[in-house]
Amino acid sequence: MIRRLYDIADAAARRRLVAYLALTAIAILLVSATLVLVIPLVRALFSADPTAAVPVIVAIAGTGLAALAVDMVSTVYGERSGAALILRMHEVIGERIMRLPIGWFDGERIGAISTLTSRGVAFAANAPNSFLRPVWQATAVPLIVAVAVVVVDPAVGAAMLLGGIAVVLVWSAVRRREGLLRLRSDEMNEAAGARVLEFASAQPAVRAAGPDSLAERAVREAVAAQRAATERVLSASNRGMALYDLVAYGTMLVVVGVLVWRTVQGGLDGPTAVALLILQVVATWFASHGLPFGEGIDTSNRTLAQIDRLMTAEVLPEPDTPAAPRDAGVAFADVTFGYLPEQPVLNGVSFEAPSGGMTAIVGPSGSGKSTIARLIARFVDVQAGSVRIGGVDVRELGTRATLAQVSVVFQDVYLFEDTLRENIRLGRPDADDAEVEEVARRAGVSEIADRLPDGLDTRVGESGGTLSGGERQRVSIARALLKDAPIVLLDEATAALDVESEALIQRGLAELAGRKTLIVIAHRLQTIRQAERIVVLDGRGGVEAVGDHATLLATSPSYARFWTERSGTLDWRIDAG
Numbered sequence: 258m259i260r261r262l263y264d265i266a267d268a269a270a271r272r273r274l275v276a277y278l279a280l281t282a283i284a285i286l287l288v289s290a291t292l293v294l295v296i297p298l299v300r301a302l303f304s305a306d307p308t309a310a311v312p313v314i315v316a317i318a319g320t321g322l323a324a325l326a327v328d329m330v331s332t333v334y335g336e337r338s339g340a341a342l343i344l345r346m347h348e349v350i351g352e353r354i355m356r357l358p359i360g361w362f363d364g365e366r367i368g369a370i371s372t373l374t375s376r377g378v379a380f381a382a383n384a385p386n387s388f389l390r391p392v393w394q395a396t397a398v399p400l401i402v403a404v405a406v407v408v409v410d411p412a413v414g415a416a417m418l419l420g421g422i423a424v425v426l427v428w429s430a431v432r433r434r435e436g437l438l439r440l441r442s443d444e445m446n447e448a449a450g451a452r453v454l455e456f457a458s459a460q461p462a463v464r465a466a467g468p469d470s471l472a473e474r475a476v477r478e479a480v481a482a483q484r485a486a487t488e489r490v491l492s493a494s495n496r497g498m499a500l501y502d503l504v505a506y507g508t509m510l511v512v513v514g515v516l517v518w519r520t521v522q523g524g525l526d527g528p529t530a531v532a533l534l535i536l537q538v539v540a541t542w543f544a545s546h547g548l549p550f551g552e553g554i555d556t557s558n559r560t561l562a563q564i565d566r567l568m569t570a571e572v573l574p575e576p577d578t579p580a581a582p583r584d585a586g587v588a589f590a591d592v593t594f595g596y597l598p599e600q601p602v603l604n605g606v607s608f609e610a611p612s613g614g615m616t617a618i619v620g621p622s623g624s625g626k627s628t629i630a631r632l633i634a635r636f637v638d639v640q641a642g643s644v645r646i647g648g649v650d651v652r653e654l655g656t657r658a659t660l661a662q663v664s665v666v667f668q669d670v671y672l673f674e675d676t677l678r679e680n681i682r683l684g685r686p687d688a689d690d691a692e693v694e695e696v697a698r699r700a701g702v703s704e705i706a707d708r709l710p711d712g713l714d715t716r717v718g719e720s721g722g723t724l725s726g727g728e729r730q731r732v733s734i735a736r737a738l739l740k741d742a743p744i745v746l747l748d749e750a751t752a753a754l755d756v757e758s759e760a761l762i763q764r765g766l767a768e769l770a771g772r773k774t775l776i777v778i779a780h781r782l783q784t785i786r787q788a789e790r791i792v793v794l795d796g797r798g799g800v801e802a803v804g805d806h807a808t809l810l811a812t813s814p815s816y817a818r819f820w821t822e823r824s825g826t827l828d829w830r831i832d833a834g
């Protein structure tokens with residue numbers, strides 16, 4: 258673990274870590290020396306001249322106090338190296354996250370990263386101080402004392418040494434077993450957490466389904482599995498603790514037996530035997546303090562393994578010098594892509610979205626419309642063919658330059674815990690207030706702000722949850738207007754919007770149309786009709802037809818069907834209203 262922490266650390270954190278390790282080693286040696294001095298002390302006390310004990314007592318006080326002082330300083334270094342390591346780990350994880358393709362971040366991975374950066378990093382960075390030190394003390398002090406005892410009496414020393422090694426081996430085996438069970442229990446905890454979340458967020462469906470629904474059963478089963486896994490960990494932990502105590506105290510009995518035997522035999526004098534007995538009791542006490550820290554070490558190791566996995570996750574290749582796009586046109590040439598390479602979502606897709614024009618993408622659910630948008634923004638890379646912006650392959654443009662060309666207005670708009678104003682400014686962080694207010698007006702966010710107590714300075718956000726879906730989308734359009742990128746990717750909401758939102762979003766769209774290359778995953782008939790070019794996906798990975806509304810109505814049967822169905826739904830909605 259130290260090796261991995263050292264590799265992650267920067268120069269400052271490395272210095273502190275090395276100082277911490279050196280000081281901890283010195284503290285351990287000083288503690289051991291203090292204990293070993295018990296031998297001359299007891300011998301002096303039982304000698305003809307007990308005053309001979311005074312210099313030994315002075316030495317014990319010296320090494321003892323020195324051990325305490327060094328230990329305190331090493332704790333400070335441990336804390337400092339922990340703090341520097343937390344910063345560094347966040348930096349390393351942050352840098353890596355920025356380089357990973359956006360397509361990498363699915364729900365499960367986001368959950369894992371959140372646990373990693375909160376609890377995991379703090380655990381691992383402080384592991385040397387909080388968990389390794391007590392374990393090192395619990396193992397090193399008894400072993401060093403045993404080596405010193407070998408010099409005084411090889412038989413007793415050997416018994417202590419072998420006993421110490423047995424204790425360490427049992428400790429490692431118990432920890433390994435417990436670690437494996439804990440891993441399983443963590444998985445069960447996560448699964449149960451996911452089922453409970455699902456159960457909570459799907460309450461309307463769950464209640465409608467009545468008692469003993471699928472969701473209820475899934476939660477019950479997951480919680481039962483979680484309880485069983487936790488019980489297995491607890492029972493392994495208790496059994497391990499008992500085994501460890503058995504070996505530690507068994508070792509003590511063996512050492513005492515050897516001591517008695519050596520004394521009766523005349524190989525050891527009484528005072529030395531008493532001193533060695535004291536040492537054995539103290540060594541057992543030290544050893545018994547190690548086991549409980551195993552769990553912290555396991556958690557820290559798991560965090561470091563997660564960081565390793567993150568560091569080895571495949572990133573998108575970036576060009577040394579990004580090429581410059583000729584214009585804001587987008588072209589797909591024979592593109593094949595699948596989230597799992599053996600299951601292509603798009604298969605040989607080709608179309609062009611001309612610079613400055615509006616292109617609508619339509620197709621059945623799951624036909625790959627959002628995937629097309631993700632490929633244009635280079636959240637993921639194609640497996641075959643190419644996606645070009647202004648004649649340049651996005652792989653030669655690089656992720657940063659591609660994103661600079663593209664504004665994304667998706668359905669799942671994320672609002673940060675901040676004011677409406679700052680949430681819009683995210684589109685271009687250096688925009689001034691006047692610019693933010695201008696786009697807020699153009700995107701229809703001012704109408705929302707007028708109803709809020711502090712206008713644009715009202716705090717909104719995920720936990721605030723104050724804005725409706727349509728209102729959120731208007732914020733997203735305002736961000737896009739502020740960013741002013743030449744290409745706008747818009748995923749229209751599938752959900753029905755209130756009349757005001759609908760009108761304002763159409764207004765925002767009109768703002769963008771004509772000035773930008775607009776690529777819209779279109780669900781609304783008005784948007785589709787407005788588009789100069791419509792790409793119709795066939796739902797089997799390919800493109801069925803490309804053209805304008807009138808041409809497609811006449812030439813593409815599936816587009817005509819799609820249009821009739823949608824118009825029918827619209828009529829039905831109007832009738833129902």
Ligand SMILES: Nc1ncnc2c1ncn2[C@@H]1O[C@H](COP(=O)(O)OP(=O)(O)OP(=O)(O)O)[C@@H](O)[C@H]1O
Nearest residue numbers: 363596597602620621622623624625626627628629
């Ligand atoms: N991150 C992902 N990992 C694995 N499969 C995915 C992922 N995202 C989408 N898919 C799958 O890829 C296919 C195309 O999805 P996509 O979201 O592009 O379709 P869509 O046409 O936009 O659908 P909709 O109209 O329902 O939003 C679907 O089968 C979907 O399940």
